Amino acid sequence: MANLKVYIAYPMANLKVLINVWEIGRDSNFWEDPLVFKPERFWNSKLDVRGQDFGLIPFGAGRRICPGLSLALRMVSVMLGSLLNSFNWKLEADINDPEELDMEERFGITLAKVQPLRAIPSLL
Numbered sequence: 001m002a003n004l005k006v007y008i009a010y011p012m013a014n015l016k017v018l019i020n021v022w023e024i025g026r027d028s029n030f031w032e033d034p035l036v037f038k039p040e041r042f043w044n045s046k047l048d049v050r051g052q053d054f055g056l057i058p059f060g061a062g063r064r065i066c067p068g069l070s071l072a073l074r075m076v077s078v079m080l081g082s083l084l085n086s087f088n089w090k091l092e093a094d095i096n097d098p099e100e101l102d103m104e105e106r107f108g109i110t111l112a113k114v115q116p117l118r119a120i121p122s123l124l
């Protein structure tokens with residue numbers, strides 16, 4: 001289990017707890033090669049993304065867990081599969097090697113890339 005990275009704030013006497021999900025995802029005590037893009041790490045993984053394993057909580061956890069979780073888990077694979085099956089895709093600026101992608105992150109409440117990822121679809 002990853003160490004929970006917890007921040008506590010006291011705005012107007014209401015206790016707020018913020019969980020640093022960004023840091024959990026980069027914790028080398030929990031993830032092997034945390035900075036390497038390795039989707040196959042999840043192939044035989046028993047991690048439960050439904051708020052049970054705090055090493056991976058894309059939908060949050062507890063009372064305020066995302067209520068759209070079940071819909072999202074079904075729809076993301078359907079949408080992504082449809083897009084991949086319906087079009088040819090290439091990266092903007094004729095980048096052929098994904099290693100050349102600029103993955104720099106912009107600081108904010110939610111994480112964004114400095115250079116947006118632009119993929120161009122063409123008909124099959």
Ligand code: HEM
Nearest residue numbers: 057058059060061063064065066067068069071072073076
């Ligand atoms: C891949 C897709 C999605 C991801 C990664 C995601 C992630 C999240 C996260 C991290 C939270 C905050 C949970 C917390 O505070 O602990 C949240 C809240 C919420 N999500 Fe999602 N979500 C997704 C899709 C959806 C969909 C499809 C719906 C609705 C159809 C939805 C509706 C909501 C609502 C209403 C909240 C606020 C819940 C509350 O504050 O009590 N989400 N979501």
